[in-house]
Amino acid sequence: MKNMPVNSEELTHSTKKFPINFKELEQIISKYPTPFYIYDEKAIRENIRRLYKAFSWNTGFREYFAVKSAPNPFILNAFKEEHCGVDCASLTELILADSCGFSGDDIMFTSNVTTKEEFMKAKSLDAIINLDDYSHIDYLQNCAGIPELVCLRLNPDCTITYQDNIILDYKNYKFGFTEDAFIEGIKLLKTKGARRFGLHCQFGSHRREAEYFGDNARLVFKKAVEISTLAGITLEFINLAGGIGIPYKEDSPADIEAISWHIKAAYDEVLGTAGLTSLPLYLELGIFMTGPYGYFVSSVLHVKETVKTFLGLDASTNCFMSPLRYSNYYHITAAGKEKEEPNQVYDITGALCENRDKFAIDYHLPRMKPGDVLIFHDAGAYTYAHSHNFNGKLRPAELLLCTDGSVKQIRRAESTADYFATLDYPIKSR
Known part of the structure; x- marks a missing residue:
């Protein structure tokens, strides 16, 4: 159980807040029964603006929001209105981006093990195609043609450490060109008509320390x-991808202004010396952009007293599997009981036929009863996107707390008809 969040004693006096009061939440639940996700649009937009302000020193800076982290068009539309692009990695994500009106250099297509259909769709949208391997050059030419602008993904073939911990092990990394292959790839692409080039390199991995990002950006x-010198090119941009994390526990959030300052120091030191200070920087942030501004809401269905006390929710980890999949702690608020003493200890579970189907172990909450509501914080990224249908369990709804304070459904909950829709077999109705 080492991947489980263990207890909440150190977080008894959490400052994490839910943007809706209990009475309003009850009204929402009466219309949209739990479980559901709800996202705070105003907070997301404010975070986007803060990011752009922090990087305003870099002419041409742009955030390409990672669609995979929150693949909902209502979320993507907010990013579009705030002048962001999108980072896509599959055909369906490209279709979603296209449906939201993204095209051309609004789209960064960062894929790997890519199909011809995906390359063809990216090319048809005039997306910036970010190649992952030397062999993909001929493959792209044969199925879609080589565009004038091509980005290449770099594997720097090293191990990134911070405070004696290995953060990124590029020697066991499935993504990207080696530096030599990158240079040879540019030479080959030139012969095939490419004239402009971008460089993509993942520089983070869920870290928040400003110095860490400065050091990695410098690399x-x-x-x-x-590469610019050896390949004889001037890069169009550098895409530093993602990797800025969020605080699941009550420690300091990433200081985006400080991160930007450290990146600027590295930029001026390295690129400035080389005369490349007009080079735009791009990011492909996901969890930093929406993670703290999404919440998973579920109700207590059963309280079970056996070897331990279990709270059985009306959701299972198929809906919200991050507590199971990762080692992240998720702070949980007992809605309407925020001022009560958290003097009870619970394992919080779902209904899957799997003992690891637990949202939290030995979690301290006030005394709970069936019908009580739990709110999981920091659930705005890589949460609904990771949901699945094991045991025939269905995915929940998604709601949006709009900037005007209203709430609307932006994805309905799945039905049994949805679950059976792809079967070529006559299924009985209820």
Whole structure:
């Protein structure tokens, strides 16, 4: 059970807040029964603006929101209205981006093990195609043709450490070109008509320390200078991808202004010396952009007293599997009981035929009863996107707390008809 969040004693006096009061939440639940996700649109937009302000020193800076983290068009539309692009990795994500009106350099297509259909769709949208491997050059040419602008994904073939911990092990990394292959790839692409080039390199991995991002950006910038010199090109942009994390526990959130300052110091030091200070920087942030501004809401269905006390929810980890899949702690609020003493200890579970179907172990809450509501914080990214249908369990609804304070459904809950829809077999109705 090492991947489970263990207890909440150290977080008894949490400052994490839910943007809706209990009475309003009850009204929402009366219309949209639990379980559901709800996202705070105003907070998301404010975070986007803060990011752009922090990087305003870099002409051409742009955030390409990672569609995979929150693949809902209502979320994507907010990013579009705030002048962001989108980072897509599959055919369906490209279709979603197209449906929201993204096209051309609004789309960064960062894929791997890519199909011809995906390359053809990306090319038809004039997306920036970010190649993952030297062999993909001929493959792209044969199925879609080589565009004038091509980005290449770099594997710097090293191990990134921070405070004696390995953060990124590029020597066991499935993504990207080696530096030599990157240079040879540019040479080959030139013969096939490409004239403009971008460099993509993942520089983070759910870290929040500003110095860490400055150090890693410096490494990427040095590689960019080497490649530009050896390949005889001037890069159009550097895409630092993602990796800025969020605080699941009550510690300091990432200081985006400080992160930007450290990246700027590395930018000026390395790219400035090389005369490349007009180079735009791109990011492909996901969890940093929406993670803290989404919530998973579920109700207590049963309280079971056996070897331990179990709270059985009306949702299972198929709906919200992050507490099971990752080692992240998720703070939980007992709605309407925020001022009560958390003097009871519970394992919080779902209904899957799987003992690891637990949202939390030995979690301290006030005394709970069937019908009480739990709110899981920091559930705005890589949550609904990871949901699944094991045991025939269905995915929940998604709601949006709009900037005007209203709430609307932006994805309905699945039905049994949805679950059976792809079967070529006559299924009885209820």
